[in-house]
Amino acid sequence: MNTQLKYMLIVSSLIILNSCKQEATKEPIRYSEIMNNLLKQEDTDGDKKITIEDKGPKKFDFINTKGTSSTIEGTYHLSNLLQELAILKEKDTIRLDRVKEMPSYRISRLIKTRYWDNLTRSIDKKGLEKVLGDTKSDVDTLRLYIPHQDSIAFRYFNELENEFSKLKVVKLPEEITPHFVKSINDKPGILNLAYTHKDQQVKGVPFVVPGGRFNEMYGWDSYFESVGLLIDGRADLAIAMAENFSYQIKHYGKILNANRSYYLTRTQPPFFSSLIKEIYEHNHQISKEWISDQLKMVIQEYENVWMQKDVRLTSTGLNRFYGEGVGIPPETEEGHFDVVLKKYADKHELDFNSFVEQYKDERIKDVELDQYFTHDRSMRESGHDTSNRLDAVCADLNTVGLNSSLYKYETDIAYLIKNVFEDNFTVANKKYNAAYWLSKAEQRKKLMNALMWNEQVGVFYDYNFVTKSQAQIESTTNYYPLWAGLCTEDQAASLVKNLFKNLMQKGGLAGTGDIADHSNPNAPQRQWDFPNGWAPHQMMMWRGLLNYGYEEEAQELIYRWLWTITKNAVDYNGTIPEKYDVVNCTHKVYAEYGNVGTEFDYITPSGFGWMNASYQLGISLINKELRSQLDQLTDPDSIFKE
Incomplete structure (x- = not known):
């Protein structure tokens, strides 16, 4: 090697070493400083979000860990940057592909990879603090109520009282009466749920909560959440929800409104059979033993909760909701009554x-x-x-919604007995076949057609069995027969026509027609009424339309709802709330109770349970052309012209 070449190699080595030394001593990117600068510039209203209401320049430059400079522009991309900074670890690098991700893909990805996990709870040593420590708990005493006959759970949690200073474990009496429930209204607490027990260790079966202040397992929320969980490959959590339903039926006598002490006398709309059927259809390899255990509980709930004469079964042969209890419901906001x-x-x-x-x-x-x-x-x-x-x-009402759900129970049970158990299923020494349950469904359909179907209007209405008249109020629940599959093709055609005429709004389906008392300026705005729309109604109607071959109509309703969710998330820092005003297409709902899921800093931790599920179901059903329009936020009224 000649002298000149040696000299060049030495100089090159020194340059490389010096460069490495400079890199080693270079001050690391401080993402907290970037976030602070971003908020200072763009979050002009100080709510720790970047939304269309902020008045910043909507343009921000930052240097990544790789030393590259990037300019981010516009509310959506800036709010994405804020969200990514909020979840970033110092060693990580901001991913521009995440910041500039198409809206529908970003929302769906976060639901699948982040929100479900953040909404998951369990009642055991590991999960107690998260379950008990919420805004509904007494600040000094965190009560956990254990069923009277569950000695394993009582012993386990009783031993944990020494480790949790605020924990108070209470065994429920053998007989739970409305007066007993009233007596503990001033001592509210969480009700225990299912668990596995091995080697003296208790592990709570997980469950998914709606989110926000709703930090417990709710009845019908859990079914709709499970629809999304199955789509997102989380069958484990859907199965866990079913096992928690079974525990509630076994130990509390019913699927509870939610697992709180003041809900011990109250159930919620029945969807357990739908959950079991969908888990089975999602995975035919699931064991017959597991399905058998759950199906027995479905039948027990059907017979002991819904078919109690003069309680939830009325003289018409149809069913009603009947919230047993004494006194003033304690869970409402102060001043509600x-x-x-x-x-x-x-x-x-x-x-x-x-x-x-x-x-x-x-x-x-x-x-x-x-x-x-x-x-x-x-x-x-x-x-x-x-x-x-x-x-x-x-x-006083035999409601269309409840009786449609029970019709589906009867047909679902028949389906499972025939397809899983070769048309022979035994519960408590009583043998059932599919024909038995189909005959019940047929009888219910006849009664519904006789009392609820209005031939002149072409709609099912709730039936008031006291006044012996139909309650002719427009409600999405009037159209549940499409979802349950109990109407004829002619009835379906009429229902679809009326659904679009009476309840469809720009942003999806309203819960009811406009039934507010406009003559009274002090009348409360009821959150389940016009102009508000809710995820379970949308999901059921999409499936109902598809049941009867109304593909184009289903696609329109899916698009309108997804557009509402997507537009609000784009404009408001990823917000996914409990409900929407579907007329004004906004999450800014000022009805009673406000809107859960709108209060957070930087990034929503979990969206909202059944809203997440409706998004995943909608995305799984929408066609490619409309998915593309969705990412461009194309106004639905410009797509679906009369």
Whole structure:
């Protein structure tokens, strides 16, 4: 090697070494500083989000760990940058492909990879703090109620009291009466759920919660969440939800409104059979033993909860919601019943506080007020809490929605007995075949057609068995027969026509027609009524339309709903809430209770349970052309012209 070449190699080596030394001493990118600078520039209203309401320049330059400079522009991309910074670890690099990801792909990806896990809970040593420590818990005592007969769980959690200073484990009595439930309303707590037990170790069976202040397992929410879980490859969680349903039926007598102490007397709309059927269809390899265990609980719930004469089974042969209980429902916001209670205070010639105290203590009896609260609890059991459609009348109604769901129970049970158990299934020494359940379904269909079908209008209506008349109010629940598959082709054609005429709005289906009391400026805006739309209604109607071959109509409703979710997420920092105003296509809903899922910093941790599921179902059904339009946020009214 000549002298000049040696010299060049030495110089090159020194340059490389010096460069490495500079790189080693180079100050690392501080993403916290980048986030602070981004917020300072773009979050002009100080809510720790970047939305269309912020007045910043909507343009931000930053240097990544690789030393590359990038310019991010526009509300959507800037809010994505904020979200990515919020979940970033210092050693990671901002991925521009995530910042500039197409909206529908980003939303769907986050639901699948992030939100479901953040919504998952378990009741065991590992999960107790997350389950018990929420806004509904007493700050000084975190109560966990254990079923009377579950000695394993009681022993396990009782031993944990020493490790959790605020934990109070309470064994429920053998018989749970409405008066007992009332007696613990001022001592609220979580009800235990299913678990596995091995080598003296208890491991809670996981469950998915709706999100926000709803930090417990809800009845019908759990089914709709499971639809999304199955789509996203989380059959493990859907199966776990079913096992928790079975535990509730076995130990509490019913699938609960939610696993809180004050819900012990109340169930929710029945969807357990749909869950079992969909788990089976999703995975035919699931064991017959597992399906058998769950199906026995489905039948037990059907017979012991829904077919109780004069409770939820009425003299018409059809069913109603009936929220058992005593006194004032305790879970409402303060002041919720003030208008009602004030009327009865005046009736009894007492000041408001004195009347409420004496009514709660049962020193004052008022049959009319008792009946009002029976209707109110029944409305809450229906899941539609609250709606002018059901207020002060719910317990008198054979509802289309409930009876459609029970028709589906009967046909689902028949399907599973025939396809899984060779048409021979035994429960408590009683043998069933598919024909037995199909005959029940046929009888229910006849009764629904006789009492609920309105030939003149071409719609099913709730039937008031007290006044012996149809309650002719437009509601999405009137169209559940499409989902349950109980209507004829002619009825389906009429239902589809009326559904689009009466309930379809720009952003999806409204829960009801406009049934508000416009004459009373103080009348509350009920959250399940017009102009609000809800995920379960959309999901059921999409499937109902597809059941009867209305593909184009289904695609339109899917697009309108997904567009509403996507546009709000794009404009408002990824927000995915509990419900939407489908007329104004906004998550800014000012009805009672506000809108869960809108309060967060930087990035929503979990969206909202059944809203997530509706998005995943919609994405799985929408065609490619509309998916492309969705990512461009094309206005639905420009696509679906009359």
